[in-house]
Amino acid sequence: GENVEQHPSTLSVQEGDSAVIKCTYSDSASNYFPWYKQELGKRPQLIIDIRSNVGEKKDQRIAVTLNKTAKHFSLHITETQPEDSAVYFCAASKTSYDKVIFGPGTSLSVIP
Amino acid sequence: EPEVTQTPSHQVTQMGQEVILRCVPISNHLYFYWYRQILGQKVEFLVSFYNNEISEKSEIFDDQFSVERPDGSNFTLKIRSTKLEDSAMYFCASSEYSITYEQYFGPGTRLTVT
Numbered sequence: 639g640e641n642v643e644q645h646p647s648t649l650s651v652q653e654g655d656s657a658v659i660k661c662t663y664s665d666s667a668s669n670y671f672p673w674y675k676q677e678l679g680k681r682p683q684l685i686i687d688i689r690s691n692v693g694e695k696k697d698q699r700i701a702v703t704l705n706k707t708a709k710h711f712s713l714h715i716t717e718t719q720p721e722d723s724a725v726y727f728c729a730a731s732k733t734s735y736d737k738v739i740f741g742p743g744t745s746l747s748v749i750p
Numbered sequence: 751e752p753e754v755t756q757t758p759s760h761q762v763t764q765m766g767q768e769v770i771l772r773c774v775p776i777s778n779h780l781y782f783y784w785y786r787q788i789l790g791q792k793v794e795f796l797v798s799f800y801n802n803e804i805s806e807k808s809e810i811f812d813d814q815f816s817v818e819r820p821d822g823s824n825f826t827l828k829i830r831s832t833k834l835e836d837s838a839m840y841f842c843a844s845s846e847y848s849i850t851y852e853q854y855f856g857p858g859t860r861l862t863v864t
Binding site: 738 | 793806852
């Protein structure tokens with residue numbers, strides 16, 4: 639089955655700096671790659687997603703890139719703010735309505 | 751904006767007892783899911799449900815687990831005889847029939863088995 643790896647497991651950046659989280663997946667049939675932000679004790683919240691027919695997507699300070707050949711995808715957060723501090727999960731899904739397989743998560747701390 | 755809701759928010763039960771976790775998916779959604787998250791770990795898929803039957807289940811979803819859509823609005827997860835290792839946050843999610851793929855997660859039920 640699908641396996642999603644994620645690095646780093648923890649990331650600490652100064653406010654205003656950029657943060658990059660990288661993920662790999664194993665199943666070449668995966669076509670949908672969402673990113674979730676989870677604050678302590680809360681539900682995972684979708685922050686951005688990318689589909690296999692797109693190489694890059696941007697939404698304000700957040701961007702995702704996808705390399706299907708290498709089975710890599712990454713999240714980039716620019717101009718980080720303290721409220722960006724949370725656990726971020728990358729994930730992969732094979733087809734529409736299929737289960738979402740989560741990576742192990744990255745705990746991001748933004749230091750004011 | 752419509753949201754997935756779950757009850758209770760926290761359930762404490764003794765080992766061996768049955769628990770039922772309840773979810774109300776977004777009303778026009780047709781696909782339903784249960785995930786669990788053991789404290790400090792990643793979110794793990796348990797089961798997906800469509801057209802009143804299980805679409806897929808993970809290895810975690812053994813004979814102790816069952817799901818049901820008893821009426822037009824609720825979606826339940828039952829654990830027949832809870833174990834200590836069932837202690838986790840259980841998230842329900844739902845998805846509409848479209849190409850957008852997005853699954854909307856509920857706030858979760860924290861299950862504590864003592």
